[in-house]
Amino acid sequence: MTITCYINNTKQKADSNETILSVLNRIGISIPTLCNMKELSPTGACRLCVVEDAETGELITSCSTPVRENMKIFTHSPEVINARKTIIELLLANHPENCLYCDKSGNCELQKLSEDLNIREKVFYGDLMSRKTDRSSPGIVRDMSKCILCGRCVRICDEILGISAIDLINRGKNTSIETVFQKGLFYSDCIHCGLCVTACPTGAIMAKSSINQVIEKLGNNKTTKSIMIPTTTIANIAVSYNIRKYEDARNMLVAALHSIGFNKVYPMSLFNDFFISEATSIIQNRLKNSPQPLIITDCPAIKKYIQIKEPELVEFLCKIPAPQQIGAKILSMQESTDLLMSVSPCIAHKYEAVQTQNTNKGVPEIDFVLTSDELDKLLKTLGITLPFTRKETPDNPANSDSSAGVFFETKHGITEGIVRELFHRSDLSVQLNRIIEIKPEKDFIEYEFEINKTYYSVACISGIENLVKYKKQILQGNYLFVEVRSCKSGCIDGCGQKLTDSQDSQKRLRKTLSEYDEKTSNNTPGKNPFIKGFYRNNKLGNIF
């Protein structure tokens, strides 16, 4: 039902189900919020979004109050501004005053709010917050003294994932966000998806940084050092520094990494090709008799999620390790390297690298996993300015990749690669570079194709919450395989990338990768010469 309301004395039309905040956002009035998130239910905890009800003079929270017929509100009256300002001042009274050393500085919502509200002096003085820091997880550091208890991480972990690895404990000033029995994140049900990292408005939950150790290792000239860089990281660099072409960005990054001391730089696309080849072999065996569902994913978060929350799906999970671990195994077969590093768009891979199956006598096969952001920072620390002046091609054996491997990390890239490879192996020429159309807003898509007059259908699910939602379809849908990834746009909006928040930057990231894909003729792993050569000596499906 459409109703009328008066916002700052101007007449506006609104729907009766809408909250005040959504009306204000729609008409372009910005209201500061800390606890509110689009996907989550309103809790009214931060009280920053208060607006003045002109009739009663009361301050009401716009995030939770629905609009009424003929409601009159003021969004920025002196009283409202004053209240918002005092709330932030109260938060700042005991917030650790170490913004200069904080990883989040410059990107912090609390910092931005205090700037926006023009708070330029410390008004209240309280004892600075000191709570313990949880460093147990390989990917996430939780410094609870910086926590402002907005509860976003708690709600995202509960409402979206249904995991509740963290929750609020205690009361009053002792309230804090903790894992079960306060044992630390590593010992909890945390799947290291990193949603809480993206949700946190301050520096309380951050990705763990290994930059300092890496810099130390890089200084040693006697060792050989190798690094794998995923295509999303390259795209991230390309978009951040306005480099138009994927290959330009890749070659610049290779040259830059060479110059700071890496002997070998491999793009992850090669190992993505291996992943596709291996997965295709498994599927080819299933073409004749495909009774059970098969879940294919390269995402460590999804794998742990299934183990914890959906144990009945474990038997359907494809056992191929993620590309970075495939890379580690293949590289160890090819040559010896003292330091092997990998870059990843998200923190789940940091967790994956230390899992038992990926370690050799307790030593991880991959020494360090950096996020895209960390790589960016590492380059800055070591004096590299991007765009880099030189360009170099990636190292042998990886100077050959297929465009499917490049496109692999975007939304339903796994499916795209596997279908192309299936066509290729069935001697059907792959005409189109884009077989499956990307619809950014859809979380579940189905695709049907024909090989030798038999029809097969596959499905792609994006987002962890949708795994539960579409579980029935997975079990009963009679799909050849189902691709699942925990992030909605594939790996390009991983929590280790800076540009994840806006729809626009996601679009640009995707465009960078697909442009390269469209003009490359090596569009399937089967056409990759290195892969061909590798499988002459090794049998498909046997190396892992």
Add this chain to the structure above:
Amino acid sequence: MKNLKDKTYKTLFIDAVELEKAPQYSKPVEMPHIYVERNTGSIVSGIDATIQYIKKYFDKDENYKLIETGSLGISSFDPVIGIQIHGRPLIFFKNVTFSYVSTILDSILNHILPESDFILGQISHTGLSSWADVPELYQLDIFAKQNRRILKNFGLIQPDFIESYIDYDGYKAFAETITRKTAAEVCNIIEKSGLRGRGGGAFNTGKKWQKALNTGKSQKYFICNADESDPGSFSGRLLAENNPHLVIEGILIGAYAVNARKAFIYIRNTYTLAIERLENALFQAQKAGLTGEDIFGSGINIEIEIFKGPGAYVCGEETALIASMEGERGTPKPKPPYPSEDGLFGQPTVVNNIETVCNVPYILNYGGDEFQKAGLNNSFGTKLFSISGKTDITGVIEIDLGTSVAEIMDICITKQRQPEIKAVHIGGPSGGFIDPDKFSINLDYETAIDNKLGLGSGSFLVLDKTNCIIDITKYFIKFINNESCGKCIPCREGSQRLLEILNRISEKPSEYNKHESLLRFKGVTQLEQISSLMQKTSLCGLGQNAPNTILSGLLRFRQEYEEHIYERQCEANVCRNLKEYYVVVDNCVGCGICAKKCPADAIIGTEHQAHFIIQDRCIKCGVCEASCKFNAIMIK
């Protein structure tokens, strides 16, 4: 529905209960009847020992009857016993600890009155020869000045016997309601009576019920909120402990009126005696056919369950209460939606305070007009106040809403002592201070709010010259700070800042520098700023009302704040940490008197040498200053 309209209500119970067993003080007795008032207050005062000694007194002589009743309401009389012997009316004795049992029984069983110190009063009745020179219990000032509607017959009713409650016309309102009135009619009666929530919100109860009744959903819940946690408030416990059947009757009527088939009593798990008695009462009520299926053949099922709350103050807020019942963290949720539309497990839920519930049977028995005879302005009926502090009596009294503070003072403190009173703190953590100039204000909901007070759940804390306003304020703010759920920023951070500022005002500075002094001076303005923010923007009533204590204190006792800040002096000598005693070396002759008198061994020194005060040990009692004849001990 069977035709129940012609039956008198007591016949409904005839099969289930044996009414003739209920002891009646109005009838003559053969053997001595001894009423012992057992409740949490009297247990603390030693009623259990008294009971033991009574049993020991009679030893193997079984020619007596021990009757366990509830409290009269006044805790400072505990332990109270009542004795009725052949041909005489019931007479009550106060403060009967075990050592006086035999003295009192010796004399009274021989028809002689014991010392007058113990005598409280008698309840005379025709046909019984009254005790000479003993006042009538209900004509004592303390009872006569009350308007005991809810508390009627308290002290006579046996909480563990449904017969006793029915004998005093209990369950009449419910029986008549369920057999003669529709749910909508009940809602109307309650709405017209103007009964308002006694928990602090003061919302019209009938309107709340109508709202819940008129929602389309079939599953509804009725919750009686007995989760009393305010410091200085104990009326809810008194009701649940001493007359559990009254609570149950109120709940049954409420549940019937909103069409709820399931009702809960949410009570703190620490109220063990109350829980025990409620559980027993529920068992008896079910046996008597008052709860369960097809009550009195009306086809209506109502089930009552006790929910033991974990005991958080914030769980008294209805949405937090519901969250904690659902197994969630007990934090309030933003309203709307209100619980009457979307409450427990998403169903329409009515949450009423235990005192509100106990008012319901009275309204249905006597009608809304009779109910409205008590009260002022828009606040009708009576209100329970828990009296404590520097008063002559401690306990729960029931008075008309709108009674002035001075009138309550008359009940609980003698005229001679009244000038000593400095202030009264009303309403617990959500209430505020009143100074003697304002003792004439009437305590109805609107006047209270106009005077920056909240009646809350009715605590009435009397303070005299030995109490420090800042210290009391600090206590309440500390309580709020501990009990805040931690969800919304204004309440969590605001109360923390308020406490820090109050600590800064009431303790000596940790360092004597300019910054520290500036913070102290800024304190007062910041108290007002934070208080106003908390009032305007906090999520629930806990945070919104928390600053009342500060604001009313600043309004009426500003001078005391200024003394603390500017002169670092606490007139009541409560904030001892404000001071620091030190020895003026030039004046000290080393006589050693101070060192001898110091109770904390904080002064050291050798004879004829200047002494020294160890600050960490000093308890700031001031004995040294008073004992020094050479002016060698000074205050910093």
